[in-house]
Amino acid sequence: MPRPVVITRPAAQAGELASLVAALGREAVLFPLLEIHPLPDPAPLQAALAALERYALVAFVSPNAIDAAFAARPMWPAGMTLxxxxxxxRMALARHGVTDGNATILRPLDSRRSDSEGLLAALDKSLLPGKEVLIIRGENGRELLADALRAAGARVTTVAAYRRSAPVPEAGQFAQLVRLIESSCDWIVTSSEAMRNLVEIVGQAGGEGAVAKMQQQHLLLPHARIAESARLMGFMNITETGSGDEGLLAALQSRP
Structure with missing residues:
Protein backbone atom coordinates (compact mmCIF):
# COMPACT_ATOMS: atom_id res chain seq x y z
CA MET A 1 0.00 0.00 0.00
CA PRO A 2 1.25 3.52 -0.75
CA ARG A 3 2.42 5.47 2.26
CA PRO A 4 0.05 8.08 3.71
CA VAL A 5 0.95 11.70 2.98
CA VAL A 6 0.79 13.95 6.03
CA ILE A 7 0.01 17.57 5.12
CA THR A 8 1.01 19.99 7.86
CA ARG A 9 -0.13 23.29 6.35
CA PRO A 10 -2.62 25.47 8.24
CA ALA A 11 -6.07 23.93 7.92
CA ALA A 12 -7.46 26.62 5.61
CA GLN A 13 -4.65 26.03 3.09
CA ALA A 14 -4.53 22.24 3.16
CA GLY A 15 -7.73 21.22 1.37
CA GLU A 16 -6.67 21.80 -2.23
CA LEU A 17 -3.36 20.01 -1.79
CA ALA A 18 -5.12 17.12 -0.04
CA SER A 19 -7.44 16.74 -3.04
CA LEU A 20 -4.47 16.69 -5.42
CA VAL A 21 -2.70 14.09 -3.28
CA ALA A 22 -5.84 11.94 -3.23
CA ALA A 23 -6.02 12.19 -7.03
CA LEU A 24 -2.61 10.48 -7.12
CA GLY A 25 -4.11 7.52 -5.28
CA ARG A 26 -2.49 8.46 -1.98
CA GLU A 27 -4.15 8.87 1.41
CA ALA A 28 -3.92 12.50 2.56
CA VAL A 29 -3.78 13.05 6.32
CA LEU A 30 -4.24 16.58 7.63
CA PHE A 31 -2.17 17.49 10.68
CA PRO A 32 -1.76 21.29 10.82
CA LEU A 33 1.40 22.54 12.52
CA LEU A 34 0.52 26.23 12.31
CA GLU A 35 -2.62 28.21 13.03
CA ILE A 36 -3.35 31.50 11.29
CA HIS A 37 -5.29 34.16 13.18
CA PRO A 38 -6.51 37.65 12.30
CA LEU A 39 -4.80 40.54 14.00
CA PRO A 40 -6.40 41.94 17.15
CA ASP A 41 -5.96 45.44 15.68
CA PRO A 42 -6.44 45.56 11.90
CA ALA A 43 -6.14 49.36 11.72
CA PRO A 44 -2.48 49.52 10.50
CA LEU A 45 -3.21 47.04 7.70
CA GLN A 46 -6.37 48.87 6.71
CA ALA A 47 -4.52 52.20 6.65
CA ALA A 48 -1.78 50.81 4.41
CA LEU A 49 -4.29 49.25 2.02
CA ALA A 50 -6.30 52.47 1.82
CA ALA A 51 -3.22 54.15 0.34
CA LEU A 52 -2.18 51.49 -2.18
CA GLU A 53 -1.86 53.99 -5.02
CA ARG A 54 1.20 55.59 -3.37
CA TYR A 55 3.30 52.41 -3.61
CA ALA A 56 5.44 51.57 -6.59
CA LEU A 57 5.70 47.97 -5.38
CA VAL A 58 3.67 45.82 -2.99
CA ALA A 59 5.43 42.64 -1.82
CA PHE A 60 3.77 39.67 -0.13
CA VAL A 61 5.79 37.19 1.92
CA SER A 62 3.24 34.34 1.89
CA PRO A 63 -0.18 33.18 0.64
CA ASN A 64 -1.53 34.03 4.12
CA ALA A 65 -0.46 37.64 3.63
CA ILE A 66 -2.28 37.73 0.30
CA ASP A 67 -5.49 36.21 1.65
CA ALA A 68 -5.54 38.59 4.63
CA ALA A 69 -4.84 41.65 2.47
CA PHE A 70 -7.55 40.83 -0.08
CA ALA A 71 -10.03 40.06 2.71
CA ALA A 72 -9.40 43.57 4.00
CA ARG A 73 -9.51 45.17 0.52
CA PRO A 74 -11.05 42.89 -2.12
CA MET A 75 -10.74 45.36 -5.02
CA TRP A 76 -7.21 46.51 -5.90
CA PRO A 77 -6.10 49.14 -8.43
CA ALA A 78 -5.47 47.70 -11.87
CA GLY A 79 -1.95 47.49 -13.21
CA MET A 80 -0.15 47.44 -9.89
CA THR A 81 3.34 46.01 -9.55
CA LEU A 82 3.31 43.18 -7.03
CA ARG A 90 1.32 33.50 -7.25
CA MET A 91 -1.51 30.98 -7.14
CA ALA A 92 -3.05 32.79 -4.16
CA LEU A 93 -3.10 36.01 -6.18
CA ALA A 94 -4.80 34.15 -9.04
CA ARG A 95 -7.54 32.98 -6.68
CA HIS A 96 -8.24 36.65 -6.01
CA GLY A 97 -8.34 37.47 -9.72
CA VAL A 98 -4.82 38.93 -10.01
CA THR A 99 -2.70 37.44 -12.78
CA ASP A 100 0.09 38.40 -15.16
CA GLY A 101 -2.67 39.60 -17.48
CA ASN A 102 -3.84 42.44 -15.24
CA ALA A 103 -0.83 43.15 -13.01
CA THR A 104 2.94 42.99 -13.05
CA ILE A 105 3.91 40.11 -10.73
CA LEU A 106 7.59 39.86 -9.85
CA ARG A 107 8.86 36.56 -8.44
CA PRO A 108 12.06 34.53 -8.07
CA LEU A 109 13.51 33.36 -11.37
CA ASP A 110 14.68 30.07 -9.80
CA SER A 111 11.81 27.93 -8.45
CA ARG A 112 14.25 26.39 -5.97
CA ARG A 113 14.73 29.80 -4.32
CA SER A 114 11.16 30.59 -3.27
CA ASP A 115 12.16 33.06 -0.57
CA SER A 116 13.14 36.67 0.03
CA GLU A 117 16.65 36.02 -1.26
CA GLY A 118 15.28 34.62 -4.52
CA LEU A 119 12.94 37.60 -4.94
CA LEU A 120 15.73 40.09 -4.27
CA ALA A 121 17.86 38.43 -6.95
CA ALA A 122 15.03 38.94 -9.46
CA LEU A 123 14.41 42.63 -8.71
CA ASP A 124 16.03 45.44 -10.69
CA LYS A 125 17.39 47.39 -7.72
CA SER A 126 18.41 50.31 -9.93
CA LEU A 127 14.70 51.23 -10.12
CA LEU A 128 14.20 51.36 -6.35
CA PRO A 129 15.88 54.56 -5.08
CA GLY A 130 13.22 56.93 -3.79
CA LYS A 131 10.34 54.54 -4.52
CA GLU A 132 7.67 53.67 -1.94
CA VAL A 133 7.45 49.92 -1.23
CA LEU A 134 4.89 48.13 0.95
CA ILE A 135 5.69 44.70 2.44
CA ILE A 136 2.69 42.71 3.72
CA ARG A 137 3.65 39.86 6.04
CA GLY A 138 2.85 38.05 9.26
CA GLU A 139 3.78 39.29 12.68
CA ASN A 140 7.44 38.82 13.58
CA GLY A 141 8.52 38.20 10.00
CA ARG A 142 12.12 38.25 8.79
CA GLU A 143 13.61 41.70 8.19
CA LEU A 144 15.88 40.60 5.33
CA LEU A 145 13.63 41.80 2.50
CA ALA A 146 12.85 45.15 4.09
CA ASP A 147 16.49 45.79 5.03
CA ALA A 148 17.74 44.92 1.54
CA LEU A 149 15.19 47.17 -0.16
CA ARG A 150 16.05 50.05 2.15
CA ALA A 151 19.73 49.50 1.39
CA ALA A 152 18.85 49.82 -2.31
CA GLY A 153 17.29 53.22 -1.64
CA ALA A 154 13.59 52.35 -1.37
CA ARG A 155 11.30 53.86 1.26
CA VAL A 156 9.85 50.73 2.84
CA THR A 157 6.72 50.29 4.92
CA THR A 158 6.06 46.91 6.53
CA VAL A 159 2.66 45.93 7.86
CA ALA A 160 1.45 42.74 9.54
CA ALA A 161 -1.65 41.08 8.10
CA TYR A 162 -2.01 38.00 10.30
CA ARG A 163 -0.68 36.21 13.35
CA ARG A 164 0.83 32.70 13.48
CA SER A 165 0.72 30.35 16.45
CA ALA A 166 1.50 26.73 17.23
CA PRO A 167 -1.63 24.55 17.59
CA VAL A 168 -2.49 22.97 20.91
CA PRO A 169 -3.33 19.34 20.03
CA GLU A 170 -6.17 17.54 21.74
CA ALA A 171 -5.73 14.05 23.22
CA GLY A 172 -7.05 12.40 20.06
CA GLN A 173 -4.54 14.28 17.93
CA PHE A 174 -1.67 13.13 20.12
CA ALA A 175 -2.86 9.54 19.62
CA GLN A 176 -3.13 10.13 15.87
CA LEU A 177 0.40 11.52 15.80
CA VAL A 178 1.80 8.49 17.61
CA ARG A 179 0.08 6.19 15.08
CA LEU A 180 1.55 8.14 12.18
CA ILE A 181 5.06 7.97 13.66
CA GLU A 182 4.73 4.20 14.14
CA SER A 183 3.98 3.81 10.43
CA SER A 184 5.91 5.00 7.38
CA CYS A 185 4.62 8.28 5.95
CA ASP A 186 5.62 11.08 3.62
CA TRP A 187 5.44 14.39 5.54
CA ILE A 188 4.94 17.70 3.74
CA VAL A 189 6.28 20.58 5.86
CA THR A 190 6.31 24.04 4.31
CA SER A 191 8.04 26.29 6.87
CA SER A 192 10.87 26.17 9.38
CA GLU A 193 8.47 27.32 12.09
CA ALA A 194 6.25 24.31 11.36
CA MET A 195 9.33 22.05 11.59
CA ARG A 196 10.05 23.37 15.08
CA ASN A 197 6.42 22.92 16.09
CA LEU A 198 6.49 19.34 14.79
CA VAL A 199 9.44 18.37 16.97
CA GLU A 200 7.86 20.06 19.99
CA ILE A 201 4.50 18.34 19.55
CA VAL A 202 6.07 14.94 18.88
CA GLY A 203 8.08 15.31 22.08
CA GLN A 204 4.89 16.11 23.99
CA ALA A 205 3.16 13.09 22.48
CA GLY A 206 5.84 10.47 23.14
CA GLY A 207 9.05 11.92 24.50
CA GLU A 208 12.54 11.39 23.11
CA GLY A 209 11.69 7.97 21.72
CA ALA A 210 8.93 9.44 19.58
CA VAL A 211 11.23 12.21 18.36
CA ALA A 212 13.82 9.59 17.35
CA LYS A 213 11.18 7.72 15.35
CA MET A 214 9.94 10.95 13.78
CA GLN A 215 13.49 11.73 12.65
CA GLN A 216 13.39 8.56 10.53
CA GLN A 217 10.28 9.65 8.62
CA HIS A 218 10.54 10.97 5.07
CA LEU A 219 10.10 14.74 4.71
CA LEU A 220 9.17 16.65 1.55
CA LEU A 221 10.39 20.23 1.96
CA PRO A 222 9.94 22.98 -0.65
CA HIS A 223 12.92 25.08 0.35
CA ALA A 224 16.60 24.66 1.16
CA ARG A 225 16.29 26.77 4.31
CA ILE A 226 13.59 24.46 5.69
CA ALA A 227 15.75 21.45 4.80
CA GLU A 228 18.70 22.95 6.65
CA SER A 229 16.51 23.51 9.72
CA ALA A 230 15.34 19.89 9.51
CA ARG A 231 18.90 18.56 9.30
CA LEU A 232 19.88 20.59 12.36
CA MET A 233 16.98 18.91 14.17
CA GLY A 234 18.29 15.44 13.28
CA PHE A 235 16.26 14.64 10.16
CA MET A 236 18.16 13.07 7.27
CA ASN A 237 15.50 11.41 5.08
CA ILE A 238 14.69 14.60 3.17
CA THR A 239 13.53 15.38 -0.35
CA GLU A 240 13.82 19.02 -1.42
CA THR A 241 11.06 19.81 -3.90
CA GLY A 242 10.27 22.62 -6.26
CA SER A 243 8.15 25.55 -5.18
CA GLY A 244 4.38 25.24 -4.83
CA ASP A 245 2.01 22.29 -5.05
CA GLU A 246 3.36 21.27 -8.45
CA GLY A 247 6.83 20.65 -7.02
CA LEU A 248 5.46 18.72 -4.04
CA LEU A 249 3.27 16.52 -6.26
CA ALA A 250 6.11 15.82 -8.67
CA ALA A 251 8.26 14.67 -5.74
CA LEU A 252 5.49 12.41 -4.49
CA GLN A 253 5.03 10.86 -7.93
CA SER A 254 8.74 10.06 -8.10
CA ARG A 255 8.49 7.90 -4.98
CA PRO A 256 6.91 4.41 -4.89
Missing part, protein backbone atom coordinates in the same frame (compact mmCIF):
# COMPACT_ATOMS: atom_id res chain seq x y z
CA UNK A 83 6.03 40.84 -5.77
CA UNK A 84 5.77 37.32 -4.34
CA UNK A 85 8.34 34.87 -3.04
CA UNK A 86 6.99 31.63 -4.52
CA UNK A 87 4.53 29.74 -6.67
CA UNK A 88 2.07 29.29 -3.82
CA UNK A 89 1.74 33.06 -3.49
Missing amino acids: AVVGEGS
